[in-house]
Amino acid sequence: MSTLTSEWTKLRSLRSTTWFLGAAVAGMIGSGLIEAIAASAGEITPAEVDPFGGALAGLSFAEFVVGGFAVLAVTNEYASRTIRGSLTAVPKRWPVLAGKAVAVGGSVFTAALLLIFGSFLISRAVLDSHGMSLPAADGVPRAMAGAAVYLGFLALLGTGFAWLVRSTAGGLAALFGVLYGLPIVSLLLPHGMGAPILRFLPQQAGAALMQVGPSDLLAPWAGAAVLTGYAAVVLGLAAVVLRRRDA
Amino acid sequence: MQAYGRKLRAMETIEVRHLSKAYGHHKAVDDLSFTVHPGRVTGFLGPNGAGKSTTMRMILGLTRPDSGDALVGGRRYDQLAQPLHEVGALLDAGAVHPRRSAYHHLLALAQTNGIGKRRVHEVLAMVGLEGVADRRAGGFSLGMSQRLGIATAMLGDPAVVMLDEPVNGLDPEGIRWVRGLLRHLAGEGRTVFLSSHLMSEMQMTADHLIVVGRGQLLADVAIAEMTASGSLEDAYFALTAESVDYPTTATPDRSAVA
Numbered sequence: 001m002s003t004l005t006s007e008w009t010k011l012r013s014l015r016s017t018t019w020f021l022g023a024a025v026a027g028m029i030g031s032g033l034i035e036a037i038a039a040s041a042g043e044i045t046p047a048e049v050d051p052f053g054g055a056l057a058g059l060s061f062a063e064f065v066v067g068g069f070a071v072l073a074v075t076n077e078y079a080s081r082t083i084r085g086s087l088t089a090v091p092k093r094w095p096v097l098a099g100k101a102v103a104v105g106g107s108v109f110t111a112a113l114l115l116i117f118g119s120f121l122i123s124r125a126v127l128d129s130h131g132m133s134l135p136a137a138d139g140v141p142r143a144m145a146g147a148a149v150y151l152g153f154l155a156l157l158g159t160g161f162a163w164l165v166r167s168t169a170g171g172l173a174a175l176f177g178v179l180y181g182l183p184i185v186s187l188l189l190p191h192g193m194g195a196p197i198l199r200f201l202p203q204q205a206g207a208a209l210m211q212v213g214p215s216d217l218l219a220p221w222a223g224a225a226v227l228t229g230y231a232a233v234v235l236g237l238a239a240v241v242l243r244r245r246d247a
Numbered sequence: 248m249q250a251y252g253r254k255l256r257a258m259e260t261i262e263v264r265h266l267s268k269a270y271g272h273h274k275a276v277d278d279l280s281f282t283v284h285p286g287r288v289t290g291f292l293g294p295n296g297a298g299k300s301t302t303m304r305m306i307l308g309l310t311r312p313d314s315g316d317a318l319v320g321g322r323r324y325d326q327l328a329q330p331l332h333e334v335g336a337l338l339d340a341g342a343v344h345p346r347r348s349a350y351h352h353l354l355a356l357a358q359t360n361g362i363g364k365r366r367v368h369e370v371l372a373m374v375g376l377e378g379v380a381d382r383r384a385g386g387f388s389l390g391m392s393q394r395l396g397i398a399t400a401m402l403g404d405p406a407v408v409m410l411d412e413p414v415n416g417l418d419p420e421g422i423r424w425v426r427g428l429l430r431h432l433a434g435e436g437r438t439v440f441l442s443s444h445l446m447s448e449m450q451m452t453a454d455h456l457i458v459v460g461r462g463q464l465l466a467d468v469a470i471a472e473m474t475a476s477g478s479l480e481d482a483y484f485a486l487t488a489e490s491v492d493y494p495t496t497a498t499p500d501r502s503a504v505a
Contacts, residue, residue: 006358013351014344081342082352084309085399088336089359091308091325096359246310 032119070158109152146209331403345385389416460490
């Protein structure tokens with residue numbers, strides 16, 4: 001608990017946190033309101049409105065913001081050499097890793113939840129005022145909360161990779177390699193061997209959380225379980241490596 | 248002199264027992280044993296590459312020894328629940344996030360060991376940085392960074408204080424202040440262990456010396472004994488003549504005493 005407070009102090013005492021949050025707000029709200037803006041301009045037909053009112057349109061942008069935020073939260077300790085002070089204060093070391101994961105993951109999840117539901121509500125009100133209602137679909141609130149969970153998961157994964165490689169470039173490469181690289185690799189496997197694997201990759205498991213209507217994806221709960229598994233493995237491995245490695 | 252700590256704690260020694268650490272074929276620390284006692288300032292001397300910083304990192308649990316152990320108050324550092332209350336260390340004054348304020352740098356460390364904001368302000372005042380507490384540490388001079396490092400070491404009001412080159416970059420006033428602080432802390436019964444390459448400064452500050460060369464113990468003596476027949480500098484060169492990793496030519500002073 002005390003390391004969580006400390007990690008939260010570290011985050012809020014850097015202006016870069018504000019910049020990341022600002023970028024996320026601009027990106028998520030900005031793209032989330034595109035359908036509402038198009039409706040105001042009369043440039044969109046009711047058939048083009050999605051069940052989220054566009055609230056998830058900024059998701060890929062948010063992935064990059066979240067990835068950068070999470071990786072830097074760890075690697076800035078190595079770049080500035082404050083890691084030695086942090087580990088001297090907490091020689092068991094894993095609480096530092098856990099505290100950072102919760103502080104980073106928790107703040108990303110909370111901000112994402114507010115931004116997604118916020119842009120959804122605004123968008124729906126604007127579309128309503130133009131006489132367009134959102135198409136009905138099952139599990140829209142679940143899907144939007146799922147998007148926030150997915151971004152929180154990315155943050156956890158980002159800190160985990162960053163602990164393992166201790167460099168910003170390496171951490172980002174690992175995170176986005178897993179997100180975007182692995183699906184491509186799986187599609188290159190012969191005889192369609194990749195297709196069953198694809199569903200279990202992090203990005204597709206995340207998509208499972210956000211699905212509305214029928215799809216080839218895992219069930220939402222299964223997607224959540226898969227993401228939890230990835231986060232647990234990467235953070236667990238990072239904790240072991242952090243414990244064993246000289247700082 | 249003002250009181251630097253709130254309460255006195257049990258006296259604790261630093262015990263280094265058969266400590267060894269190699270990096271590849273290079274033995275940074277080689278079967279090193281010594282004890283640092285409370286109530287006095289113990290200087291840690293040795294040429295560059297003698298293993299001083301590696302030894303200090305092993306005492307703090309940052310670097311894992313290949314063999315042997317380092318104990319603080321009879322326990323391994325990683326067994327201390329709230330180590331900042333037991334050991335205050337300054338290893339690298341530049342190790343601050345350049346865009347974080349001095350206050351938040353200290354606060355984040357304090358919070359891990361249940362130390363409150365009041366103590367953060369206290370240590371900032373102690374080292375004379377209260378007026379710049381909200382400034383980014385990246386803009387600090389070397390001397391200000393050293394003061395911030397000393398404030399960090401004092402956060403937990405520790406029984407053991409361990410400082411690696413604390414007076415580097417300090418102005419004469421700062422050097423004098425550190426000397427007074429360390430003497431005072433030792434006078435309170437704390438264990439003070441400091442490394443420095445400044446012989447005259449060490450002669451004025453330390454009561455006892457641990458001298459190492461090539462990772463091995465060269466001397467564990469009272470400073471009075473070391474300086475009985477001349478300056479500390481001369482005695483130091485005589486002792487370490489064989490263990491300098493990067494010998495230079497044309498050093499008449501050294502050949503005169505060797």
